[in-house]
Amino acid sequence: MTNQTTAVSTPASTPRSEPLLSVRGVSKYFPGGSSGLLGRRGKPIKAVDGVSFSVEQGQTLGLVGESGCGKSTTGRVISKLLEPTSGEIRFNGRDIAGLKPREMRAYRSEIQMIFQDPFSSLNPRHTVGTIVGAPFRIQGVKPDHGIKAEVQSMMERVGLNPEHYNRYPHEFSGGQRQRIGIARALALRPKLIVCDEPVSALDVSVQAQVVNLLEDLQQEFGVAFVFIAHDLSVVRHIADRVAVMYLGKIMEIADRDTLYSEPLHPYTHALMSAVPVPDPRKERRRERILLTGDLPSPSNPPTGCVFHTRCQKFREELTDVQQDRCRTELPVLTEKTPGHEVYCHFPAPRAGLTDLLKTGVPA
Amino acid sequence: MTTPLLAPAFRADGSKRPFLEVKDLRVHFPTADGLVKSVDGLSFELERGEILGIVGESGSGKSVTSLAILGLHKGSNAMVTGEIWLDGREIVAATEEEVRDLRGSEMGMIFQDPLSSLHPFYSVGTQISEAYLVHTKVSKKDAKAEAIRMLEKVGIPNAPNRYNDYPHQFSGGMRQRAMIAMALICQPQLLIADEPTTALDVTVQAQILELIKELHDELNSAVILITHDLGVVAETCDKVLVMYGGQCVEKGLVDDLFYAPEMPYTWGLLRSMPRMDRDRQTRLTPIPGSPPSLINVPSGCVFNTRCPFTDRVDGDKCRTVHPDLQQGATPGHEVRCHIPTAQRQEIWLTEISPNL
Numbered sequence A: 001m002t003n004q005t006t007a008v009s010t011p012a013s014t015p016r017s018e019p020l021l022s023v024r025g026v027s028k029y030f031p032g033g034s035s036g037l038l039g040r041r042g043k044p045i046k047a048v049d050g051v052s053f054s055v056e057q058g059q060t061l062g063l064v065g066e067s068g069c070g071k072s073t074t075g076r077v078i079s080k081l082l083e084p085t086s087g088e089i090r091f092n093g094r095d096i097a098g099l100k101p102r103e104m105r106a107y108r109s110e111i112q113m114i115f116q117d118p119f120s121s122l123n124p125r126h127t128v129g130t131i132v133g134a135p136f137r138i139q140g141v142k143p144d145h146g147i148k149a150e151v152q153s154m155m156e157r158v159g160l161n162p163e164h165y166n167r168y169p170h171e172f173s174g175g176q177r178q179r180i181g182i183a184r185a186l187a188l189r190p191k192l193i194v195c196d197e198p199v200s201a202l203d204v205s206v207q208a209q210v211v212n213l214l215e216d217l218q219q220e221f222g223v224a225f226v227f228i229a230h231d232l233s234v235v236r237h238i239a240d241r242v243a244v245m246y247l248g249k250i251m252e253i254a255d256r257d258t259l260y261s262e263p264l265h266p267y268t269h270a271l272m273s274a275v276p277v278p279d280p281r282k283e284r285r286r287e288r289i290l291l292t293g294d295l296p297s298p299s300n301p302p303t304g305c306v307f308h309t310r311c312q313k314f315r316e317e318l319t320d321v322q323q324d325r326c327r328t329e330l331p332v333l334t335e336k337t338p339g340h341e342v343y344c345h346f347p348a349p350r351a352g353l354t355d356l357l358k359t360g361v362p363a
Numbered sequence B: 001m002t003t004p005l006l007a008p009a010f011r012a013d014g015s016k017r018p019f020l021e022v023k024d025l026r027v028h029f030p031t032a033d034g035l036v037k038s039v040d041g042l043s044f045e046l047e048r049g050e051i052l053g054i055v056g057e058s059g060s061g062k063s064v065t066s067l068a069i070l071g072l073h074k075g076s077n078a079m080v081t082g083e084i085w086l087d088g089r090e091i092v093a094a095t096e097e098e099v100r101d102l103r104g105s106e107m108g109m110i111f112q113d114p115l116s117s118l119h120p121f122y123s124v125g126t127q128i129s130e131a132y133l134v135h136t137k138v139s140k141k142d143a144k145a146e147a148i149r150m151l152e153k154v155g156i157p158n159a160p161n162r163y164n165d166y167p168h169q170f171s172g173g174m175r176q177r178a179m180i181a182m183a184l185i186c187q188p189q190l191l192i193a194d195e196p197t198t199a200l201d202v203t204v205q206a207q208i209l210e211l212i213k214e215l216h217d218e219l220n221s222a223v224i225l226i227t228h229d230l231g232v233v234a235e236t237c238d239k240v241l242v243m244y245g246g247q248c249v250e251k252g253l254v255d256d257l258f259y260a261p262e263m264p265y266t267w268g269l270l271r272s273m274p275r276m277d278r279d280r281q282t283r284l285t286p287i288p289g290s291p292p293s294l295i296n297v298p299s300g301c302v303f304n305t306r307c308p309f310t311d312r313v314d315g316d317k318c319r320t321v322h323p324d325l326q327q328g329a330t331p332g333h334e335v336r337c338h339i340p341t342a343q344r345q346e347i348w349l350t351e352i353s354p355n356l
């Protein structure tokens, strides 16, 4: 590789004080659907609404939350596949939020994406060689020993047989296709890969293979991941830091161990209490926090705290005065302990849940 | 009905048949590439009030099994053999018309993708009332009232108004609940749920599983829950059947399967999942390789191409001799593996369990 080697071998190439990626107050609104006969523009869909987080070099940020909460949109905005409506995205010391596509070119090789669906994210008419080699051609990068040699060594690295260079995606299993996507994303040695549900479509046994591969590659190439998933157990395994999203906003963000041992936000509590664990005795006695109602529409989010229409704490524990506050006053993401930020007026640990997460209920 | 009237509840030997009995079920599909043995010699029993979980990787034959019980292979090119007895009636040999009668009255189903079973051009409510009217002689008005009651029961907010909504106006979780309402309005004695929550968030999954359990308690129905999530099984089921390569490789009570599993494939599944209720592992332990082809099923044990324990079996037996499903450490716990029971228990206790 000619122009990438420095990025690979010197992990400290960004100014020390600044994280690799720093997202400040980023929003993405989609135009609302036209409604009625006059084709009136509806209210904008606030898919992402003022999120802030950062990702350190070589680290993994997990992004979790229910379907439709804005995880993929956040990922696409970071990768600049979508233009943010507002906010700042600092990558490697520079604000890339407003960069024009032409100016983005230099960054394309440094931020890559892996998608959920290993079946539809690969062009069925292209061979593996063409798919994995595409980033070189698009970016005009000429590896030292030629594209084919580079692609084949990458294939080998992700656990594919280099002799399958000329095969087509349909000749591979789901897990192998995901490896092809990983090889393509890694081809240019990016600094950041946004992985959008990369293992959600895979069976557990194959999922574990791919998770291990991603961890190995991170070690080897020092690449940072934004790892989007709705499986909280997988995220706990792979992430260093975790952000929980709901209706376009971050509800809680903390280091992995802090978040999983002492979650403070009622929504995080609900999510964690809902994850089934493979232990029937624990399952029989555990308390599940059932969320009521459906996800509100992101074009018409509730007033005050966006979670109040479904919050079990609001429903069961708060006084009328406190409830009024939830209904009317917008919470802000506030740091409770260093590095642990929560969007809630009344954040607190939840006893039974914390026990289950830390040590498990003794059998 | 062509099935005899008196005999069916009893077997030839005079013993009483369980509510559902599947015996040596085989479902094979002739294809251009060869014969696909999707299900190959599957047997199990289920009583009313029990929930059976069927787990296995994708392509292991779970859905094909459920379609066979529902009689939905009839009229396709599938070659189905064996016996399926439901409440004294045999399904494999029954006519299409006979099973159609059973479906909806005795059997209800919930599929993974609710859009594929809800018609896009009819309102959700109408479809639920229609399902009710097929098997119950009531007025349209009463059917509508019942449908609204069911929609409320499954937690659709504002059900009388949502009755007229079309499927695309419902969210994924609501569609799944509407399907459950449709399956349950006929009070089925057997409910088959094929990956009912796989596409859903954990929060919605928890709601749906709660609903299935609640309604199962109320009707005392038998339930088959197909999933690839062992956590869901632990949460919901009384019994478990593990499928691999079209065969049952282990089955037993839920506690046997989770606290004393004996089959290397089950161990592999348990080991490969990251768990929130345990200390975080530095590294996951996947099952190497990928599932077998069902056209060229491996000779010997189906799992031998991926099994890390073949060296515990004498000679080349794993590769040459197909192990029978035999009783494990406790009655009702059956395992398909050449390693002797005592040695399997030892491996579980010393090598597998401590590292989960």
Ligand SMILES: Nc1ncnc2c1ncn2[C@@H]1O[C@H](COP(=O)(O)OP(=O)(O)OP(=O)(O)O)[C@@H](O)[C@H]1O
Pocket: A030, A031, A045, A046, A047, A048, A065, A066, A067, A068, A069, A070, A071, A072, A073, A074, A230, A298
């Ligand atoms: N191009 C678009 N036009 C209009 N609305 C959109 C568009 N893309 C996404 N949305 C909306 O923005 C919200 C967030 O969507 P997004 O795809 O980011 O969710 P997600 O968290 O990735 O969900 P999932 O877990 O289902 O993948 C949703 O309400 C979605 O319907």
Ligand SMILES: Nc1ncnc2c1ncn2[C@@H]1O[C@H](COP(=O)(O)OP(=O)(O)O)[C@@H](O)[C@H]1O
Pocket: B029, B031, B036, B037, B038, B056, B057, B058, B059, B060, B061, B062, B063, B064, B065, B294
């Ligand atoms: N109509 C069909 N024709 C040929 N093969 C089929 C057919 N239906 C299913 N199969 C095959 O049978 C096997 C089991 O499928 P299935 O029961 O759907 O698996 P799962 O356990 O994921 O539900 C798979 O290999 C599948 O490709």
Ligand code: SF4
Pocket: A266, A267, A305, A306, A307, A308, A309, A311, A312, A313, A314, A326, A331, A343, A344, A345, A346, A347
């Ligand atoms: S602010 Fe109120 S409604 Fe919102 S999460 Fe906190 S307690 Fe619940």
Ligand code: SF4
Pocket: B263, B264, B265, B301, B302, B303, B304, B305, B307, B308, B309, B310, B312, B313, B318, B323, B336, B337, B338, B339
């Ligand atoms: S029979 Fe052999 S290959 Fe099969 S599970 Fe037992 S040890 Fe493994």
Ligand SMILES: [Mg+2]
Pocket: A071, A072, A073, A196
């Ligand atoms: Mg998404």
Ligand SMILES: [Mg+2]
Pocket: B062, B063, B195
């Ligand atoms: Mg299936």
